[in-house]
Amino acid sequence: MTSKANHHDAEWVSQFLASRRTTRDFLSIPVPDDILNQILTDALTAPSWSNTRPFKVAVASGQVRDRISAEFLSRWNAVSTHLRGGLWGKITLLIKRYGLPTSNRLISKPYPADLKPSAMQLGAGLYATFGVAREDRVQRDKWWAKNYEFYGAPTELFIYIHKSLHIYAASDAGLMMENLALSAHAYGLGTCMQGAVGIWDDVVRKEFDVPKNYRLLCGIAIGYPSESQVNTFKANRIDVSELVIKPR
Numbered sequence: 001m002t003s004k005a006n007h008h009d010a011e012w013v014s015q016f017l018a019s020r021r022t023t024r025d026f027l028s029i030p031v032p033d034d035i036l037n038q039i040l041t042d043a044l045t046a047p048s049w050s051n052t053r054p055f056k057v058a059v060a061s062g063q064v065r066d067r068i069s070a071e072f073l074s075r076w077n078a079v080s081t082h083l084r085g086g087l088w089g090k091i092t093l094l095i096k097r098y099g100l101p102t103s104n105r106l107i108s109k110p111y112p113a114d115l116k117p118s119a120m121q122l123g124a125g126l127y128a129t130f131g132v133a134r135e136d137r138v139q140r141d142k143w144w145a146k147n148y149e150f151y152g153a154p155t156e157l158f159i160y161i162h163k164s165l166h167i168y169a170a171s172d173a174g175l176m177m178e179n180l181a182l183s184a185h186a187y188g189l190g191t192c193m194q195g196a197v198g199i200w201d202d203v204v205r206k207e208f209d210v211p212k213n214y215r216l217l218c219g220i221a222i223g224y225p226s227e228s229q230v231n232t233f234k235a236n237r238i239d240v241s242e243l244v245i246k247p248r
């Protein structure tokens with residue numbers, strides 16, 4: 001073996017990886033620029049398809065973050081109010097169109113049957129931690145709205161991927177995002193990857209000069225985690241036996 005790693009290091013790495021958990025309540029303390037820069041540098045050590053790095057990141061802090069959040073919240077309020085208003089509410093939403101997704105409509109579609117149980121389990125666990133009854137649509141909508149406040153994080157990163165590489169661009173971005181989340185974790189910061197913020201690309205483009213051939217994948221809220229009970233939630237992690245495909 002030429003590797004310098006020893007068993008002790010490997011155990012530490014396994015524990016470190018297992019200890020990263022999604023943060024859903026942040027302190028408003030800003031992320032220092034030098035730390036954010038180091039985290040982004042670490043993110044770029046991830047492997048990439050032909051080393052193309054087919055992604056870009058829009059860093060929203062301060063007033064830009066606040067403007068984006070305000071518009072997201074306004075759109076979400078419009079959508080949730082109309083959706084709760086029965087058939088007439090839905091018709092009004094379709095007529096007015098304000099709040100309808102302008103990108104990534106896929107995320108508002110139902111999950112396929114084989115993946116639905118995991119998503120349902122996550123939802124039930126999260127709402128139990130938030131203290132929201134499943135049938136309480138109003139409270140559930142209020143909690144979902146926290147996505148659009150970026151759960152209080154001072155900075156939201158918007159991840160864009162190159163249109164031409166399709167799934168490989170998304171896969172490369174995912175590798176980069178995980179490096180980013182782990183580096184943030186090492187610096188005592190929390191992250192929440194957010195598909196929820198991927199549906200109104202036009203709002204982000206109004207603030208950033210995003211190249212035309214890039215499309216929004218998702219966001220990542222980043223900041224210092226609060227002591228909130230919400231941050232104690234531990235999503236289920238499947239066993240290796242569920243991961244590995246059985247031989248014929």
Ligand SMILES: Cc1cc2nc3c(=O)[nH]c(=O)nc-3n(C[C@H](O)[C@H](O)[C@H](O)COP(=O)(O)O)c2cc1C
Nearest residue numbers: 020021022024122147192193194195196197218235
């Ligand atoms: C691409 C992606 C999008 C996600 N979107 C959201 C989101 O919109 N809101 C949210 O609260 N969590 C979101 N999550 C976080 C997942 O729910 C979380 O990673 C999962 O439940 C596993 O929990 P863990 O990160 O604590 O291990 C997202 C995660 C990923 C990878």
